[in-house]
Amino acid sequence: MANDIVLEVKNLEAGYDDVQVLWGVNLKVRRHSLTTIIGANGAGKTTTLKSICGLLKNVRGTVILNGEDISALPTHKRVDRGLVMVPEGRWLFPEMTVLENLRMGAFTKRARAKRDETLEWVYTLFPRLKERANQKAGTLSGGEQQMVAIGRGLMALPEVLILDEPSLGLAPNLVLDIFKIIQELKNEGLTVLLVEQNVHLGLAISDYAYVMENGKIIMEGTGSELENDPKVKEAYLGL
Numbered sequence: 001m002a003n004d005i006v007l008e009v010k011n012l013e014a015g016y017d018d019v020q021v022l023w024g025v026n027l028k029v030r031r032h033s034l035t036t037i038i039g040a041n042g043a044g045k046t047t048t049l050k051s052i053c054g055l056l057k058n059v060r061g062t063v064i065l066n067g068e069d070i071s072a073l074p075t076h077k078r079v080d081r082g083l084v085m086v087p088e089g090r091w092l093f094p095e096m097t098v099l100e101n102l103r104m105g106a107f108t109k110r111a112r113a114k115r116d117e118t119l120e121w122v123y124t125l126f127p128r129l130k131e132r133a134n135q136k137a138g139t140l141s142g143g144e145q146q147m148v149a150i151g152r153g154l155m156a157l158p159e160v161l162i163l164d165e166p167s168l169g170l171a172p173n174l175v176l177d178i179f180k181i182i183q184e185l186k187n188e189g190l191t192v193l194l195v196e197q198n199v200h201l202g203l204a205i206s207d208y209a210y211v212m213e214n215g216k217i218i219m220e221g222t223g224s225e226l227e228n229d230p231k232v233k234e235a236y237l238g239l
Helices: 046-055 076-081 096-105 114-127 128-131 144-156 172-187 198-206 221-226 230-236
Strands: 005-016 019-028 034-040 059-063 083-086 160-165 191-195 208-213 216-221
Touching: 005 046, 005 191, 019 034, 019 046, 019 191, 019 198, 019 208, 019 216, 034 046, 034 198, 046 059, 046 083, 046 114, 046 160, 046 191, 076 144, 083 144, 096 114, 114 144, 114 172, 114 191, 128 144, 128 208, 144 160, 144 172, 172 191, 198 230, 208 221, 216 221, 221 230
Parallel strands: 034 191, 034 208, 083 160, 160 191
Antiparallel strands: 005 019, 005 059, 208 216
């Protein structure tokens, strides 16, 4: 059903200076689902996310959120409407405490009104963050910093939470912890768009997925369909 589509991207083209990276990308994200984009390094995955969020200027195409064309809106206006991205590399404020970093996520009027309630929800998801609330974010482990980054995104009350490589640089046991949290967010009904280097884990928790290559979507299907596809197995799963 059309009203199940919370985010739609049509004919997206983008690049950096004179170098075009995306070539007519089309994708849809259904409400209360987890959608993943997979592909090799340099395929255009992060460029796609930055374009959707308005972080790149050299962009053509259409981005629709909840039926509204937001293509011309600046990034902060897209956040106001619930399009929230947790970037690769986390980008925390290292000299600020965990609590201060989390509160920075609730800067929109809509999010500020429910800041305390949302904070308690985040602490429920990440009990360790409550224990470290007054600790400087820069002193945390990589896994804990990723929890802060995701928590900060949740503080903005996203309609769509966009996660760019949340497992990057983490130890294997911490990767599993992060994916358990992402799975829990999905189970609670949050809409998630994920770019993930760990193809096996990404597809395992996905309702739907897209395969990107050279700035184009070359395959799509349910997570299980792509995980069992011979081409995907050979190219991305080493099978």
